[in-house]
Amino acid sequence: MKKRIFALTMAAVMTVGLLSGCGGGATETKAPSPEGNGAAAIKIGGVGPLTGGAAIYGNAAARGAEIAKDEINAANPDGLQIELRYEDDAHDAEKSVNAYNTLKGWGMQVFLGSVTSTPGVATSVEANNDHVFYLTPSASSTDVLGGVANPLTGTVDIQRKDNVFQMCFVDPNQGSASAQYITDQNLGSKIAVIYKNDDVYSTGVYNSFDAKAKELGLNVVSVTTFTEDTKTDFSVQLSDAKNAGADLVFLPMYYDAAALIFTQANAMGYAPKWFGIDGMDGILGVEGFDTSLAEGVMLLTPFNADAEDEATKNFVKTYQDKYSEVPNQFAADAYDCVYAIYEALNKAGITADMSAGDICDKLMSEFTSMTFNGLTGEGMTWDDTGAVTKSPKGMVIQNGAYVGMD
Amino acid sequence: MVIFLSRLINGISLGSVYAIIALGYTMVYGIAKMLNFAHGDVIMVGAYVCFFAVANYSLPPLVGVLLAMVVCTVLGIVIERLAYKPLRQAPSLAVLITAIGVSYFLQNGAQLLWGSNNKMFPVFLNGDALSLMDGELRVSVATVVNVVACVAIMLVLSWFTGKTKMGKAMRACSEDKGAAQLMGINVDTTISMTFAIGSALAAVAGVLYMSSYPILVPTTGSMPGIKAFTAAVFGGIGSIPGALLGGLLLGVIEIFAGGYISTQLQNAIVFAVLIVVLLVKPSGLLGKQIREKV
Numbered sequence: 001m002k003k004r005i006f007a008l009t010m011a012a013v014m015t016v017g018l019l020s021g022c023g024g025g026a027t028e029t030k031a032p033s034p035e036g037n038g039a040a041a042i043k044i045g046g047v048g049p050l051t052g053g054a055a056i057y058g059n060a061a062a063r064g065a066e067i068a069k070d071e072i073n074a075a076n077p078d079g080l081q082i083e084l085r086y087e088d089d090a091h092d093a094e095k096s097v098n099a100y101n102t103l104k105g106w107g108m109q110v111f112l113g114s115v116t117s118t119p120g121v122a123t124s125v126e127a128n129n130d131h132v133f134y135l136t137p138s139a140s141s142t143d144v145l146g147g148v149a150n151p152l153t154g155t156v157d158i159q160r161k162d163n164v165f166q167m168c169f170v171d172p173n174q175g176s177a178s179a180q181y182i183t184d185q186n187l188g189s190k191i192a193v194i195y196k197n198d199d200v201y202s203t204g205v206y207n208s209f210d211a212k213a214k215e216l217g218l219n220v221v222s223v224t225t226f227t228e229d230t231k232t233d234f235s236v237q238l239s240d241a242k243n244a245g246a247d248l249v250f251l252p253m254y255y256d257a258a259a260l261i262f263t264q265a266n267a268m269g270y271a272p273k274w275f276g277i278d279g280m281d282g283i284l285g286v287e288g289f290d291t292s293l294a295e296g297v298m299l300l301t302p303f304n305a306d307a308e309d310e311a312t313k314n315f316v317k318t319y320q321d322k323y324s325e326v327p328n329q330f331a332a333d334a335y336d337c338v339y340a341i342y343e344a345l346n347k348a349g350i351t352a353d354m355s356a357g358d359i360c361d362k363l364m365s366e367f368t369s370m371t372f373n374g375l376t377g378e379g380m381t382w383d384d385t386g387a388v389t390k391s392p393k394g395m396v397i398q399n400g401a402y403v404g405m406d
Numbered sequence: 407m408v409i410f411l412s413r414l415i416n417g418i419s420l421g422s423v424y425a426i427i428a429l430g431y432t433m434v435y436g437i438a439k440m441l442n443f444a445h446g447d448v449i450m451v452g453a454y455v456c457f458f459a460v461a462n463y464s465l466p467p468l469v470g471v472l473l474a475m476v477v478c479t480v481l482g483i484v485i486e487r488l489a490y491k492p493l494r495q496a497p498s499l500a501v502l503i504t505a506i507g508v509s510y511f512l513q514n515g516a517q518l519l520w521g522s523n524n525k526m527f528p529v530f531l532n533g534d535a536l537s538l539m540d541g542e543l544r545v546s547v548a549t550v551v552n553v554v555a556c557v558a559i560m561l562v563l564s565w566f567t568g569k570t571k572m573g574k575a576m577r578a579c580s581e582d583k584g585a586a587q588l589m590g591i592n593v594d595t596t597i598s599m600t601f602a603i604g605s606a607l608a609a610v611a612g613v614l615y616m617s618s619y620p621i622l623v624p625t626t627g628s629m630p631g632i633k634a635f636t637a638a639v640f641g642g643i644g645s646i647p648g649a650l651l652g653g654l655l656l657g658v659i660e661i662f663a664g665g666y667i668s669t670q671l672q673n674a675i676v677f678a679v680l681i682v683v684l685l686v687k688p689s690g691l692l693g694k695q696i697r698e699k700v
Contacts, residue, residue, distance in 0.1 A: 051514055052625070055522035197670060224669045229629055232619040235416035236664035236672075243409065256524050260621050267532075267546060286621075288461050288526035325523065 040352035041081035042345065042359075044069075044338065045103035047089050047096050047123060048115030054091035056282075057330045061115045061137050062086040064331030067318050068338035080345060080352065082338070089114065093122040100126050108132070109356045110345075110363070112337055113164070115330065117141035117200045121158075128161035133360040135341060135367075137333035140168045141200040145386040148172070150207075160385070163360050165367055167333045167340070167376065169302065170387040171204030174277045177392055178205075178250065178300055179212035185405075187298070188248025188273060192222035192241035194261065195252050196231070205252035205277055221246050231257045234264050241272070248273040255283035262293040278302060278392070282328045284400060291400035300392040302376040303332040304402050312375055329376070336374035344370060412543055413665045414658065421657020422552035423615050427634035428641070428649035429559055430607040436567075436644035437576045437600040440498065443505040444485060445608055446631015447512035452478045452609030453527065453616045453626060454520055460528050467530040474609040482605025483598050490601075491594065509628070516624035527620035548617045555614060559607060560650045566603075567646070576600055640680055642693025651691055 046065060048058030069084040085106060087099035096119030103111070111127050113136030114120035120139025124146070127134040142148035147160025148170070169177075182188060193209065196202035206223075213220055221244040224237040238261065241249055249272050251258050258280055265271070276283075276299035283294050305316050305326050315335060319327040341363070347370065348362040372380045377390030394405035427449060434442045452474040459470035489508050493501050536545040567573040578586040579596045587593050615630055616622060634653065641652025656676060663675035683691065 051517060051522075055517060056524070059522065224664075226669060227673065229633075229673055230660075230664075230669075232621075232629070233416070233420050233661070235420075236413070236661055236669060239409070239412065239416075239665070240669075256621055256623070259524070259526065260619060263529075263620060268544060286524045286526050288457075288528055290526070 041083040042110065042350070042352045043083045043085070043106065043108050044110045044112060044341065045100075045106065045108035046084070046086045046112030046115070046334070047099045047103070047119065048086060049091040049119075050086065050088040052090035052092075054116055056328075057138065058086075058088070058091070058115045060328050060330040061112075061334035063319065063323055064137070064327060064334035065112060065338050067315065067322070067331075068335045068342075071318075072338065072342050080342070080350075082342065084338070089119050091116050091119060093119045095119070096123050097126055104130070104132075109352075109354070109359050110341055111135075112137065112334065112341075113144075114139050115334075117144060120144040121200075124161050124164045128163055131163060131357045131360050133341075133356070133363040134161075134164040135337050136164070136166055136168075137337045138168045138330050140166065140171050140174075141204055142170055142172060143200065145170065147385060162384070162386075163364055165382050165386045166388055167337045168329075168388070169278065169390070169392065171201060172208035173387070174300060174392070175205040175208030175210075175252065176212035178252075178275060178277060179209050179216055179218060181300065181394060182248065182250070182275060183216045183218060187275065188246075190219050190221045190244065190246045190248070192224075192244060192246035192249045192272070193220060193252070194224050194226065194234070194237045194241070194249060196227060196257065197225040198227040199253075201254075201279065202252050209250065209252065226257070232260065234261050235268070237261075238265050238268060238270055242268070242270045246272055248275060251276045251280065253277075254279040255281065255286065259283055259286055259289055259293075262297075263290075266293055274298065276300075278329055284397065284402070285326050285328065291397070294397045295399075297397045298405065299395050299397075301329060301395055301402075302390060302392055303329040304393065304395060304404075305332075306402050315375055332375040336372075336376050339374060340367075340370075340372045340380075343372060408543060409665075413661050415543065415545055415549065417658030417661035418553065418654060419546065419549035419618065419657070420661060421637075421654035422549065422556050423611075423618055423630065423653075424634050424637045424656050425556045425650045425653025426552060426559065426611040426614055427608070427630055428637040428653045429556070429563065429646065430604045430611060431631075431634055432638040432641075432643055432646060432649040433563060433607065434600055434604040435638070436646070437580045438490075438597050439580060440490065440501050441505060441635070442601075442604070443502070443631070443635075444508040444512060445604065446627035446629075446634070447509050447516075448478055448481060448485075448605050448608040448627070449612035449615065449631065450516060450622075450624065450627035451481060451512060452612035453622055454516060455609070456613045456616070457525055457527055457622055460530070461525075467528075471610065471613050474613060475606045478605040478609035478612075479602045482601040482608070485605075486598055486601040491597075509631075513624050513628070520624065522624060525622040527616040527622050529617060529620055531617040548614070552614050552618065555610065556650055556653070559610070560646055563603075563646050572596070572599060636677070636680060639690055640683060642690030645690070645692045645694065648690055648692035655691075 048061050049055050050058045069082045073081050089096035089099045096114050100123045111132045111134045113134045114123045115138050117139045121143045124144050143158050146158040149156050195206040222241045224240050274297040278301045280299040281301045344363050344366040348366045367382045380388050380390045395402045396405050431445050455474040455477045456470040459465045459473050489504050531548040533547050534544045535547045535550045575591045575596045583593050637652040637656045638649050641648030660676050664672040
């Protein structure tokens with residue numbers, strides 16, 4: 001008898017567990033119900049780290065996309081409407097695939113991909129198998145797109161996933177563009193690099209920087225690494241660069257580690273020129289950061305929240321009003337993604353009742369032929385590789401603000 | 407020579423941070439015989455409290471530290487009451503898993519309350535205490551404060567557990583809870599007290615850790631927590647002087663491994679050394695050999 005009661009209780013508990021497992025962690029936003037014309041809304045889904053250590057990127061992207069969706073729905077009351085839903089993956093590949101499956105169950109027709117690269121590699125495979133159109137705002141690794149040869153070995157490790165596109169620069173472009181820029185502007189004679197070797201973003205940029213630097217004959221005197229576990233103490237890396245006499249340090253990494261590097265370099269009295277990539281964007285937004293430490297830092301980035309053009313000003317204002325912080329590049333990329341998809345949907349004459357597969361075919365041909373103007377660049381184009389062509393802007397930090405370098 | 411000395415100083419500076427966290431770890435382990443994996447996250451909470459006190463309410467740093475200690479002490483007692491006390495008779499694995507759960511709870515709670523954005527901790531221990539050989543060798547104020555705080559905390563803790571009545575009660579509980587109860591010791595109060603002290607230490611550790619590495623996020627506590635746990639095992643978990651020794655050695659080995667061998671293999675070398683030490687001396691450098699009573 002006791003056993004049976006126990007079994008029943010267990011069954012009940014497990015059922016409750018199953019039920020409560022659903023529906024958690026999602027931020028669903030319904031489009032205002034379209035009135036009059038009866039046009040249904042097209043379902044766009046996205047996956048990103050809304051919690052955990054990388055939440056700053058996922059939340060920024062989700063918010064940027066949300067603003068774009070609101071603007072589009074308000075501006076086109078009689079046109080195609082959008083429903084947007086972001087699922088959390090906590091920057092974990094396995095959770096990202098689960099989140100993708102949740103979105104598929106919801107009836108997603110177009111996928112905004114994963115926000116970060118490691119989960120992006122996993123979800124892009126799934127979306128490729130299911131033939132769902134995939135445009136990621138910020139998963140910049142070449143492994144997300146596939147079909148790109150490893151610069152060190154020259155072999156293609158992951159085949160091209162033909163329905164996957166990126167809004168951000170693909171990593172190698174940033175690395176080689178940085179090396180080119182440093183050479184052209186004659187910024188340094190002895191160069192040190194510090195990169196994060198457990199991160200595809202950082203290593204991807206470093207590898208292409210290294211290849212291009214060799215080609216251009218840049219004098220790289222010190223290369224040191226760090227990982228997620230050692231990203232607090234940079235005394236070894238900085239001493240190495242300092243002892244090698246480096247006058248420019250290239251930092252292909254996100255700004256959180258860079259902020260510590262600037263602080264520690266300052267404490268040890270080392271003041272080279274610093275050169276960063278788009279992940280450096282956000283350093284001025286760190287609460288309490290002494291911006292004088294970042295004075296003179298150069299970076300290549302597609303988005304600048306201080307830009308003077310109308311579109312950027314409006315976006316920054318809306319974002320600040322709604323979320324009381326300055327949007328970073330991830331928010332701008334996701335905002336552009338939603339607009340680019342919407343533009344392509346309209347051009348291809350897609351309606352909300354079409355299947356994800358049909359939409360994918362049309363969007364693929366639309367994306368490889370269209371030219372898109374957004375916050376993160378003018379005249380963006382995509383080719384069959386899925387990578388975007390847009391020109392990075394050289395920025396330098398002066399008096400606590402980004403200023404164009406050219 | 408200059409490079410060697412400056413690496414040694416960097417190592418001690420990093421090690422003193424590990425040591426100060428390891429002291430709290432080892433104290434709770436030594437008394438309650440449980441690995442409090444949430445210790446690192448209590449550090450994070452302490453750092454946030456101090457951050458808001460100093461940066462937002464412009465209180466003097468010392469008041470910020472005291473406030474952080476009070477908040478963390480209360481937090482420690484609450485965690486112990488809600489999460490660990492109901493499991494007093496449960497197998498230690500259940501308590502371990504609960505501690506991991508508490509750790510995630512604190513991290514995500516902090517993110518919900520304070521957001522996931524990086525915050526730069528206000529540096530109030532800046533500048534150099536010593537500058538030798540034309541500025542080639544610098545010892546920062548933060549390092550000196552860390553080392554002094556470590557030694558002071560170690561001495562006070564050793565005195566407390568060895569000489570005071572409460573300390574003796576703690577050691578009695580650690581040896582045999584049942585017998586301690588028969589002797590008239592309130593086991594629950596004693597263990598709560600352990601957590602209170604451990605958490606207050608975590609607040610101090612959080613502020614000192616932040617003074618050296620000032621980027622504050624909700625996951626700030628997790629990695630130093632694990633490193634400090636390693637340091638505590640290295641020195642012999644449960645041993646208070648061992649935590650200090652383990653922390654300092656771990657920091658020095660980490661910096662030397664990165665500086666002389668490879669930054670790629672930094673952590674691998676640190677843990678390889680740990681494995682070798684544990685193979686030779688399973689209870690850690692200063693750990694007591696405990697014989698199982700039959």
